Amino acid sequence: MTILITGGAGFIGGHTVLAFLDRGEIPIVLDDLSTGNRAAIPSDVPFFAGDVGDTELVLRLVQNHRIDAILHFAAKIVVPESVADPLNYYLNNTVKTHALLQAAVRGKVKHFVFSSTAAVYGNTGSKSVSETADPAPLSPYGRSKLMSEYMLVDAGEAYDLRYVILRYFNVAGADPAGRLGQSTPGATHLIKVALETALRRRTYMSIYGSDYPTPDGTCVRDYVHVSDLARAHLAALDHLRNGGESRTLNCGYGRGYSVREVVDTVRNITGVDFEIRQAPRREGDPASIVANSDQLMKLGWKPELNDLAKMIEHAHNWESKLIAAESRTAIR
Template sequence: MAVLVTGGAGYIGSHMVLELLDAGEEVVVLDNLSTGFRWAVPQDAAFVAGDVGDQALVARVIEEHGIDSILHFAAKIVVPESVTDPLGYYFNNTVKTRALIETAVEKGIRNFVFSSTAAVYGNAEAPLLGEDMPLAPINPYGRSKLMSEWMLQDAHTAHGLRYAILRYFNVAGADPKGRSGQSTPQATHLIKVAAQAALGQRPHLDVFGTDYNTPDGTCVRDYIQVNDLARAHLVALRHLRDGGECAIMNCGYGHGASVLEVVDVVKRVSGVDFEVRLSPRRPGDPAQLVAKVDRIRRLGWQPQHDSLEEIVDQALRWEKALAGRKAA
């Protein structure tokens, strides 16, 4: 049986494909390449160019490749963009996910692992965010993901589709072997943008908001290394395959770093004192998001890259590799 990875040519999806292949799985990638890259998909994975909302195509892929499980990463993920284009986010993240879930049910898919987000918690004021906390997303991105969570839960109740929902926090870093990384040119991930500033690929770094109720006034986030995150999805998939209960689990490290702390680490690791500009808050940004991670750890997941310095070093090395790719 094979695993279908939607969005497998993107940042997190491509690392998931590597993790599955390393584990001996047969992998099929479905990606419309709107933000992903064909070169990011390893040769050992089958690739299908297409959209998760194309139900006839998805049904054909499931049948032709003997798919038994779906790992769904395809989504729009930029919070400020979701505020200015909410209907686009609801269409891409929610309507298309509904179509994918329907096709999965019709084709008898057993296991569905969904890429969700800490944005479903909104501005929850707690040192650590647990999965049972009230959910109150404050931006369309978070709402679009929460609606997809609800659909999965209802599909399980009505049709028996078994799911694992992984709410992850701020993903960063790159594959330590240099096989993949964050490659989107206009990505908004802080560590990537700071790495680009350190390497002279951006003239400066903007810090959005310095008046939050945090120790230094800037947003605090729980940064999880991308391979550790991919491994958490593999752990969740194996849990479902072994007959485990449907689950909702946070993915993070349980501790956070502020924007200014991240900037300091990037400057120290790179050895470059790049320009930082303090700017007003962006709409839709919560002050603090740090994960309570007891559930995923109980399944046997243990992080291997819980070091902000290591994550930053990976990001810097990947940006240098990307620059070399463009120059070649």
């Protein structure tokens, strides 16, 4: 049987494709390439350009390729953008997930792993948050993901579709072997922005808010290496394949770092003292959010790259590789 990965040309989906390949499984990828990169998909992986909201297209893929598992990554993910354009987020993240679920149910797909977010929790205070916490999202992005979670839970109960919902914390790093990294133009991930500034691709970077109730006044986040996150999806699917029950699980390391701590680590690794400008808070940003991922670890997930400096080092290697590739292209 076959795995369908939606959004497999993107940052997290692309690393999950690599994780499956590394253990000898070849998935198929569906991506509309609105933010994904076709070059991120290895040549031996079947690729289909299309919209996850196209139920008939997805159903054809399910039937033609005997798909029994869907890993759903395709989504919009920028919190400030969701505040400015909420209806677009509900369309892409919620309505299209509804269409994808319709295709999964009609095609009798057995297993579904959903890419969700810690943004469903909202402000959690300084303590780590477990899956039993009541959701209280602060942004349309978080609400659009939570609504999709509810749909998946209800579909699971009604149609015998077993699922794992993975609530990611802040994803960082790049493939340690240098095969893939964050390539989306204009990406808003803190570590990527800081590295682009250190590498003189940006003239400065902004820190949004300095008066949060945190040790240094800036937001605190739990950063998880993208390759560890990819392996969490393998653990989730293995759980379902082995007859495991549907679950909702956090994926983070249980250690928070402030924006200033991340910036200082980027400066140490790159040796560049780049310009920081203070900016107002962004709507929708919680002060602090840190994971309790005990339940995912009980499922068999074993983090291997739980080190902020290592995440930044891998991301720095990738950013340097992108610059070198651009230089070669310019010379030609």
